[in-house]
Amino acid sequence: MTPSIDSMTTQLLSLALDASSLRHQAIAHNLANTGTEGFHPVAVSFEDQLTRLKRELETGHPVQTTLLQGVRPVLQQTAQASEGVASPQELDELTVQLAGNTMHYQALLKGLNKHMSLMSIAINEGKR
């Protein structure tokens, strides 16, 4: 895709959408295993990969898409799991995470929608 209007936004939004749907799978996996002995919950690492991007934004300069290179949502064991502590999560804690993630996904979709509608206004030369 050719560098279109503000491709940084579309790229970041679609990465965040990928992260959100992967997070849904992780939560569903944890939900399915609430009764399993010695189960290690999984989580998704994505936001912590964006620290370089955040620092660059704070300087006030427009950011380049090269900063997104190598940033990918990835499944990993939670911190407790790496210490060897097995703790399947509670049902209500997982339901709350699910609700929060769904909200986040819808907000991201809305953002992407509005961003694309800007492009369609440009294409239609301001006519609706």
Add this chain to the structure above:
Amino acid sequence: MDYRNAFAISASGMTVEKLRLETIATNMANMHAVAGADGRLYRPLRVMTTEVQGGFHRQFNQGLEALQGTRAVVVESNAKPRAVYDPGHPAANPEGYVQYPGVNQVTEMVNMISALRAYEANVVAMNAAKSMAMKALEIGGNT
């Protein structure tokens, strides 16, 4: 304060109410347990909840992101054991009384109902927060 914080607070409330229900169930299960071989009688458990870092109002005013809801700890209560006169019981003391845990069944039932209602109230609060966030997404109409 974003919606995820509101969810986390309700979640901590729900966890505490579930803990309360577990202690009530334990008390009811051990209502008629006499002292074991070590002579220790079962003492009824209670859940004590305390604020985290005293002063919720201070945290709200600071707009602190990490509001942590409540912190709960399970303690043994000092309820007096019930003494029942039953000389033929194997565990009766020399005067003929058997010691049972001081679990008041009526109190436990009432606590159970209030824990259930508090749990429902937390769920309602969470649903309200979710509705607010959904409504916020409708700003600007459908384009």
